[in-house]
Amino acid sequence: MMESGASSAQLVDDFRKPSYATQYLGAFSACMGALSFGVAIGYSSPAGSMLLKPENMTYNETDGELYLSESQNSWYGSTINIGAFIGGPLGGLLIGTIGRKGAMFSTFVGFLISWLLTIFAQNFAMLISSRIVVGLATGITCIAANTYIGELASVDIRGTLGSGFQLMVVIGIEFAYIFGAIMDTWQLLAVVCMCPVFVFFVLILISKESPVYLLSKGKEKEAMASLQFFRGKDYNIQRELDMMRADMEEARENKASVKDLVVNPHLLKPLTISLALMFFQQFSGVNAVLFNLTTIFKEAGTDIPETLSSILVGLVQIVATAASSLLIDRAGRKILLTGSAIVMAISLAALGFFFYEKSIDQADSLQWLPLVSLMLFITSFSIGYGPIPWLMMSELFPRAVAGEASSLSTMMNWSMSFICTLAFTPLQDVIHDYGVFWMFAAVCVMNVAFCALVVPETKGKTVEEISAYFGAPSPLKSGPNEKPKLDISIIS
Structure with missing residues (x-):
């Protein structure tokens, strides 16, 4: 009893x-x-x-x-x-x-x-x-x-x-x-x-400090107090605490380096995908647009005040970002990335068309187009290409190299953002506003092909399953003599 x-x-x-x-x-x-x-x-x-x-305005007039x-x-x-x-x-x-x-x-x-x-x-x-x-x-x-x-x-x-x-x-x-x-x-x-x-x-x-960090520093009592705080006083934390210890021990035993990411094909393939996702995220032109949104609307010269247009685009971004958290685990990563790239390409092409028509004084009947195009662009980005590259960055790699891979992907993201935003204004002078937006649209078209042919679907897959697909040395088996069959299409 x-x-x-x-x-x-x-x-x-x-x-x-x-x-x-x-x-x-x-x-x-x-x-x-x-x-x-x-x-x-x-x-x-x-x-x-x-x-x-x-x-x-001359210098003396300022x-x-x-x-x-x-x-x-x-x-x-x-x-x-x-x-x-x-x-x-x-x-x-x-x-x-x-x-x-x-x-x-x-x-x-x-x-x-x-x-x-x-x-x-x-x-x-x-x-x-x-x-x-x-x-x-x-x-x-x-x-x-x-x-x-x-x-x-x-x-x-x-x-x-x-x-x-x-x-x-x-x-x-x-x-x-x-x-x-x-x-x-x-x-x-x-x-x-x-x-x-x-x-x-x-x-x-x-x-409270993170219980994982406290445990990593040998502060057992503080780690237990922190985890108990976050789980509630009546929750039994022992099993989760044991899992944290086991994860730390595994990470110490299997620690890898940046060199391992490059020399091992089963690590290089997901790294290449993650870096490419970061490249396409930034060369969709999103930060160039967000950093210069008021100026873009001012140059468009529409009847809607540029400050109001920026606020409306920002509101759409909030709603779309909130919606993305509901869609990611339902629709899957691959379909959202592909759909996001398609809609971004269309909206940027439309925005470029407006500025081209404006350059030849034919845009009077298209005053609505810049606001609608940018709202559509931001909505599609926020649902797909905004959050998913960051999410997949944490899903594509085994724990032993997750830190190094994430650092490289993050550095790629910020460096591409710098290049894209810095080049935005000079490109406007060289190829005009419409040329810049059409260039971003062309990158999004290439992105569609990349997502459809290369990007894996990681929804519902464990890190071990994904690693096994990419050819990790000890792949998981779904049967006695059967390799795991994952819904991942990739160009080898």
């Missing part, structure tokens, strides 16, 4: 759900870093429009005001990517040395310094410095916040909590667009955009 009673108690523990409130609070605290990062991205669109030197040329404004919008390129690997180092919470504290300092540099900027160099510093904070945030959320979340809500990061980024972008329409100066806009950083600081201050 005692054994039966013990079994019943164990059964109750096995099926008892963890508490969600503390997990949502922890994830929200980290996601305030994502909102701060989104605000910084969105700021360059309205602020860039304010900073651009008015046409026909009365000491700081203005930027088109070339300087292009650098101002793009240099955040330089900082983020460095911040990504730095974030990987920091989360292992000072912890996930400590790394997020460091981003608060970076965000604060960057906004103070902006508010008190006296010259172009101070503005550029502010963007590099905020880029550093952004790169660290992407690593630290996502790692923290993944480690505090229970399996049953990990996807939901993880999708909150991207949602808060786009909410931050919309925050900057809305206040950019209200504020009269870029300095005052910077003061408002600095406010979420203090909320981030307070929330991180009261948050």
